[in-house]
Amino acid sequence: MINPKISRQVEYRSFKDNPGECPGCGGSDLVNEYQTYSVATRKGKKISDSFVISGDFGWFCASCPTIVINKDEVGKMLGYGKSNWNIGSEFTVLGIADLDAIPANKRDLPIGDPNNPLPLIEFTEFSKAKKTPKSDVISKDDHEEQNLDVLQNIEFAIVSAYRRNRDLTDHNVDMALETLVKLYRGRKAFPPQNLLTLEVYEAAQGMCDWRLGETVLEDESDLPADLPLEQVSRDIIVACLNRLRKSVRTWTKQGGRQGYLNYIDQFLP
Numbered sequence: 001m002i003n004p005k006i007s008r009q010v011e012y013r014s015f016k017d018n019p020g021e022c023p024g025c026g027g028s029d030l031v032n033e034y035q036t037y038s039v040a041t042r043k044g045k046k047i048s049d050s051f052v053i054s055g056d057f058g059w060f061c062a063s064c065p066t067i068v069i070n071k072d073e074v075g076k077m078l079g080y081g082k083s084n085w086n087i088g089s090e091f092t093v094l095g096i097a098d099l100d101a102i103p104a105n106k107r108d109l110p111i112g113d114p115n116n117p118l119p120l121i122e123f124t125e126f127s128k129a130k131k132t133p134k135s136d137v138i139s140k141d142d143h144e145e146q147n148l149d150v151l152q153n154i155e156f157a158i159v160s161a162y163r164r165n166r167d168l169t170d171h172n173v174d175m176a177l178e179t180l181v182k183l184y185r186g187r188k189a190f191p192p193q194n195l196l197t198l199e200v201y202e203a204a205q206g207m208c209d210w211r212l213g214e215t216v217l218e219d220e221s222d223l224p225a226d227l228p229l230e231q232v233s234r235d236i237i238v239a240c241l242n243r244l245r246k247s248v249r250t251w252t253k254q255g256g257r258q259g260y261l262n263y264i265d266q267f268l269p
C-alpha cells in the first residue's frame with residue numbers, strides 16, 4: 001500500500017510501460033495510481049498557468065517518499081508536441097492536489113479563489129532534495145545551490161508583499177532590493193519614502209535579518225513551509241539580493257511592469 005498524501009521527492013522520466021527502479025531507494029515497488037495534481041506550465045519563457053489535472057502518470061514508491069512522473073504522459077495531456085520541450089522550463093508538477101482537504105463549506109467556491117486556496121501536498125525536486133556530502137572544495141554551482149533556500153526565502157517575502165498589495169510593481173521591488181544591498185554592505189541606507197517600496201523593503205529585510213540570525217520573525221504565518229535553520233553571512237545575503245535584482249530585470253523585460261512579481265506569484269506556494 002502507498003500513501004499518496006505525504007510530501008515526496010519527484011523525478012521525471014520518459015518510459016513506456018514501467019518506470020524501472022525507484023530513484024530514492026533503488027527498490028522496485030513503484031505503484032501506479034490515479035491522482036489529482038497541481039501543475040504549473042510555461043511555454044518558452046512565457047508563463048501560461050497553473051492548474052489541476054488528474055491522471056495516472058504518477059508512480060509512487062511503497063518504500064520511500066518518492067514519486068516518478070511519466071513526463072511523456074503529462075506532456076501528452078498538456079498537448080505539447082513530442083519534440084524539444086523540456087521539464088522544468090515547460091512544466092512542473094507542483095504536488096498532489098488534496099481536494100478532500102477542502103472544507104465542506106468552501107466546496108462551492110472555485111479552487112484557487114482567494115477564499116479557497118488549493119490544499120497542496122508539495123513535491124520537492126529530486127536533485128535539490130538529495131544531500132551531497134560536504135567537501136572542502138565547493139564549486140560555484142554548489143555554492144549557488146546552497147543559497148537557493150535564501151533566495152527562496154527573500155522571494156517569499158516579496159511575493160507575500162505583492163499578495164497583500166497588488167499595486168506593487170517590479171520597480172518597487174528593485175528599489176527595495178537596491179536599498180537592502182546598500183544596507184547589508186554597511187553603507188548609508190535610508191528606508192524608502194515610497195510606501196509600496198517600503199512595504200516590500202520591510203518584508204525582505206525581515207527575512208534577511210532572520211537568515212542572518214539577527215531577528216526572530218513575529219508573524220509565523222509569513223514563514224515558508226519548510227524552515228531552514230542554517231544562518232548565512234552578509235556576503236551571501238548581498239549576493240542573493242543582487243541575483244534577485246537580475247531576475248527582476250529579466251522578468252520585467254519579459255512581462256512588463258509586474259512581470260517579475262507575476263512570475264514568482266505563479267511559482268511560490
Ligand SMILES: [Zn+2]
Pocket residue numbers: 022023024025026027061062063064065066
Ligand atoms: Zn523508493
